[in-house]
Amino acid sequence: MQIKTISQLLKEGADLQKLLDFLMETESQSFVSELQEKRETYFNRINTFPEYVFLFFDDENNYFGYFCGELLNKFPETAEEIAFDHTPCNTSDGHVFYISSFAINKKYRKMHLGKIMFTKVFQLLQKDSKIKEMILLVNEKWESARRIYEGCGFKIINTFENVFPPEPLIVDEKGNEENDNNKLHSDSNYTKGLLMRFIP
Numbered sequence: 001m002q003i004k005t006i007s008q009l010l011k012e013g014a015d016l017q018k019l020l021d022f023l024m025e026t027e028s029q030s031f032v033s034e035l036q037e038k039r040e041t042y043f044n045r046i047n048t049f050p051e052y053v054f055l056f057f058d059d060e061n062n063y064f065g066y067f068c069g070e071l072l073n074k075f076p077e078t079a080e081e082i083a084f085d086h087t088p089c090n091t092s093d094g095h096v097f098y099i100s101s102f103a104i105n106k107k108y109r110k111m112h113l114g115k116i117m118f119t120k121v122f123q124l125l126q127k128d129s130k131i132k133e134m135i136l137l138v139n140e141k142w143e144s145a146r147r148i149y150e151g152c153g154f155k156i157i158n159t160f161e162n163v164f165p166p167e168p169l170i171v172d173e174k175g176n177e178e179n180d181n182n183k184l185h186s187d188s189n190y191t192k193g194l195l196m197r198f199i200p
Contacts, residue, residue: 001113002057003120007050016046019055022063030103034165037101041085045070045100048088052097054124056104056117065104065113067121071130072096079160079193082137097125099136115148122152126200133199139164140192154196163193 006019023042046053049070056065071094076082082098104114125131136154138145141164166189 001059001116003054003117003124004057005051006046006053006055009055010050020046022055023066026066026103026105027101029106032165035084037085041087042068044087048090054121056113063105064108065117066101067099067118068101069097069099069125070094072098075133076135076195079137079163079195093130095130095132097128097131097134099134114145115151118148119152131200133197135195135197137163137193137195140194146194146196149196152198154198156194157197158195160193160195162190164191166190 009019010016020039020042024039027036027042042053045068052069052071054067055063056067057063070088071091073089073091073094073096075096076098082100088100102114102118104117122134125134134154136149137160138149140159
């Protein structure tokens with residue numbers, strides 16, 4: 001399993017549109033429609049911070065996940081400041097690193113790759129002298145994701161009400177719950193967003 005930034009891949013001759021195709025495919029597999037960000041959003045992230053858009057690929061060069069982030073000049077006080085589909089500002093002198101999105105392709109799930117790949121990128125970012133702290137926003141119900149973040153030292157510092165829409169759930173053949181964008185879940189209430197922070 002390897003990691004490369006979009007910046008590296010483009011220098012090696014990768015096709016930007018194909019990379020965007022992969023990002024959007026993984027986005028659609030990973031999040032309910034209300035949380036799926038637009039192709040334009042990812043294009044803007046790549047244009048603004050190509051060194052902070054990471055792609056994961058296996059030994060056969062098959063991409064299986066991504067990690068996106070951006071630098072902010074200040075700590076966000078409201079969820080609106082880091083809302084879905086926001087356009088990243090070119091704040092190359094920023095010091096707060098916001099992890100805007102992280103996902104693993106559906107066919108690579110159940111392999112503990114989420115924890116492995118998040119930890120690898122997290123360790124790379126700790127070597128970046130510009131980054132003084134890292135933050136992320138997570139659904140209070142995404143317990144497995146929270147465990148990954150807490151394992152890396154992130155702590156909950158704020159709670160924002162009504163950030164995440166209700167998520168449809170299905171139970172697979174092994175009895176595990178997973179998202180299904182075509183089925184409705186009985187919980188119709190929006191859920192809280194937990195702002196988590198890591199200071200090296």
